[in-house]
Amino acid sequence: MRWSLRRCWMSERAMDSAAIVRSLELVAEHGDPTALVYARLFAAHPEMEALFVRDKDGGVRGNMLSEAINAILDFVARDTYGGNLMRVEIVNHENLGVPKEVFGTFFTAMRDAFKDVLGPAWTREFDDAWTGLLARIDGVLAAARTD
Numbered sequence: 367m368r369w370s371l372r373r374c375w376m377s378e379r380a381m382d383s384a385a386i387v388r389s390l391e392l393v394a395e396h397g398d399p400t401a402l403v404y405a406r407l408f409a410a411h412p413e414m415e416a417l418f419v420r421d422k423d424g425g426v427r428g429n430m431l432s433e434a435i436n437a438i439l440d441f442v443a444r445d446t447y448g449g450n451l452m453r454v455e456i457v458n459h460e461n462l463g464v465p466k467e468v469f470g471t472f473f474t475a476m477r478d479a480f481k482d483v484l485g486p487a488w489t490r491e492f493d494d495a496w497t498g499l500l501a502r503i504d505g506v507l508a509a510a511r512t513d
Contacts, residue, residue, distance in 0.1 A: 381491075381495075382442065382494070382495040382498050382499070383442040383443055383495075385489075385491045385492050385494070385495035385496075386438065386439075386442045386492075386495050386496065386499055387439065387442070388492070389480060389484070389488070389492040389495070389496070390435060390438075390439070390480075392484055392487060393480045393483050393484060396483050396484075398428065399431070399479055399480065399483055400424060400427050400428045400431050401424065401427075402479040402482065402483060403427075403431055403472075403475050403476050403479040404418075404424075404427050404431075404475075405479070406475035406476075406478050406479045407471065407472055407475040410471055410474075410475065411468050411471060414464065414468065417462060417463055417464065431476070433451075433455075434472065434473070434476065435476075436448075437451045437452060438473075438499065441499075441502070441503070442499060449506045452503060452506050452507060452510070453506060453507070453509070453510040455469070456469045456470075456507055456510045457510065466507075466510070469507065470503060470504055470507045473499075473500055473503050474500060477496045477499075477500060480496075481493070481496075
């Protein structure tokens with residue numbers, strides 16, 4: 367009985383991982399979502415936009431989004447570095463002026479922007495997988511916030 371419950375959990379996690387990857391693939395087909403993600407972030411936290419005053423061409427934002435996506439891909443697959451990178455980056459960003467409680471909202475901005483990009487192609491499966499992912503990320507970041 368115990369083994370079959372673990373097997374079901376692993377299958378569900380693998381399905382969530384596949385849904386996250388598929389949603390990212392579909393978003394990529396629509397072009398670069400960087401501007402949309404940051405528009406979402408700045409709408410929720412307008413004070414964060416001032417931190418990008420030197421990023422005239424959006425290169426820093428694009429790089430940060432790319433790093434976040436790579437961390438997510440690792441985090442949902444095997445978490446060899448994704449969770450640790452998030453814990454490190456919450457501290458690094460705090461040193462740049464990003465409050466710890468604001469850092470995690472970037473991942474929510476990503477999900478919301480991706481949902482907008484995909485419109486009707488955003489499925490319940492994607493929504494459930496991203497909800498689970500954001501909860502897991504919140505857990506990782508909550509531990510970092512208490513350090």
